[in-house]
Amino acid sequence: MNSFLPTVEKLPEGHPVKVYYKESALIQELLLELYNVDPVANFQKYFNIFNQLTTIEKRFVRKENQLFPYLEKHGWEGPSQGMWSFHDNLREQIRLLNKYNEEKNTTKIIENLPYLIEGIKRLMSIEDTRLFPKAMDLLSEEDWKEFYIGDEEVGWMLTEKPAPYPAIIKEEYVHPSEDFTQRDLSFSLDNTFHYDEGYMTPEQVNLLLRFLPIDITYVDENDKVIFYNRGDDRVFSRSKGIIGREVRFCHPPKSVDMVLRIVAEFKAGTKDVAEFWFNFKGRIIHIRYFAIRDNEKNYKGVIEMSQDITDIQKLEGQKRLLDWD
Structure with a gap:
């Protein structure tokens, strides 16, 4: 399972692949402990080990959102399809076992646990013999240097946070929200603006806001309405006349005092969120207000979001398949 380990051990401390192998060592220890523990005789011990193993979700998400996009950039799309599906199968097994854990159904736990253990072992074998060796061949050193900030956002299974890669002076660290580094992308940046995460043209921003299934109104720090999205099926009507209007004139007298508060x-x-829900024309409407603040925590206005949640409230169980046919 660790045929690539001798190569990995030569990598600098903090290198993303070296971190993955440190997690692999932890996973192997947990799998061995799970294999040997008896859920009937010591359920709590089993449960603690199982819960620690479920942090493997962080590893899955890092691979899916960090490693796979770089592999795609270099022309290898297989992991984004096959291995992601493998992740989802393991997630389903974890969900099933969590259900049995809640019920303390040790018979079902003992019956299903081996499938999870063997599935994770198989995944790690593929990582070791194919995924990581090929990733090392495809990705450049500059690619690997871009991983740390994104990896940190997702997190690791390890109890101690890995050292930054490449090693950096602490004061040089850049928070993701302040990282405006230009990177090679697979689409044109013409006429785009850089937002916290990604790039969009003004037209794309407008389309995004128009097609959001939720009403948005933005009131700036001077209490003036500066924006609302024009969706096809708004909860409450809006017109161009409200742009530039003071927020206190945009609500009926019976609710204006609450809005002003x-x-x-x-x-x-003193507050950052306010929410309400009520019946309106036979529908259940959910309204939320969010304080908007800049990076220095200065107040920059408030967003009002309204959504018809009538049909959402009726949802039960789960729907995991498309029913278009």
Whole structure:
């Protein structure tokens, strides 16, 4: 299972692949402990080990959102399809075992646990013999240097956070929200603006806001309405006349005092969210207000979001298949 390990051990400390192998060592220890523990005789011990193993989700997400996109950039799309499906199969087994854990159904736990253990072993074998060796061949050193900030956002299974790669002076660390580094991308950046995560043209931003299944109204720090999205099926009607209007004139007298209190609390920094739900024309409407603040925590306005949740409230169980046919 560790045929590539001798190569990995020569990598600098903190290298993403070396971190993956440190996680692999932890996973192997946990799988051995799970194999040897008796859920009937010591359920709590089993449960603790199992819960620690479920942090493997962080490893899955890092691979799916960090490693796979870089492999795609270099023309290898297989992991984004086959291995991602493998992840989902293991997630389903974990969900099933969590259900049996809640019920303390040790018979079902003992029956299903081996499938999870063997599935993870098989995945790690493929990682060791194919995924990581080929990733090392395809990705450049500059590619690997771009991983740390994104990896940190997702997190690791390890109890101690890995050292940054490449090694950096602490004061040089850049938070993801402040990282404006230009990177090679597979699409044109013409007429785009850089947002916290990604790039869009003004047209794309407008389309995104128009097709969101939720009403949005943005009131700036001066209490003036500066934006609302024009969806095809709004909960509450809006017109161009409200742009530039003071927020206190945009609500009926019976609710304006409440709106003004929300704005006052947001400005004072004592609250960040307010929400309400009620019946409106036979539908259940959910309204939320969010304080908007810049990186220095200065108040920059409030967003009002309204959504018809009538059909959402009716959902039961789960739906995992497309029923278009």
